[in-house]
Amino acid sequence: MAAVANDEITLVIDRSVAVVLFEFLSRHVDDADGETLVEFVEDESEVPALWALLAGLESVLTEPMAEDYQRRVIAAREAVIKRFGGAFSGKGDE
Template sequence: MTDGGEVSISMTSDEALVLFDLLHRWEDDEQVTPPQNEAEQIALWAVSALIERVLVEPFGPDYSRLVSEARTRLTPTD
């Protein structure tokens, strides 16, 4: 896989929603360690853009509630 070809990653809608929210929070709050080089930033933007293309939740009025519910479903219970 060193040729720059495409890779497919599968995740649940809950995982995608929580990851999307996390990436945007990091970006908005500048909480993430700055990328070591431009390629890392481009990769993060690409992942965020791919997730954004398939999610409708970020554009709805109940986005915060949906993220909270997704987090709850993803959190293991003991």
């Protein structure tokens, strides 16, 4: 009998990135059942895929259960901006 291929992948990302993604997905995919993303998704399969990503992050992160979660989110956001820059940096500074 042939071995079944594993369809799972391992993704390595910075913890700060994971916290920022978790917070974003919690707000837009979990809390609102993906309704806030309706105009941004091309196919209805994308929302369950985001749910799966959120569940994966939730299974490895301890921050969401921390008493100081909001402070940790702020620190993670700052770390992401420091490392990668901001998506909207410089816009609106005219």
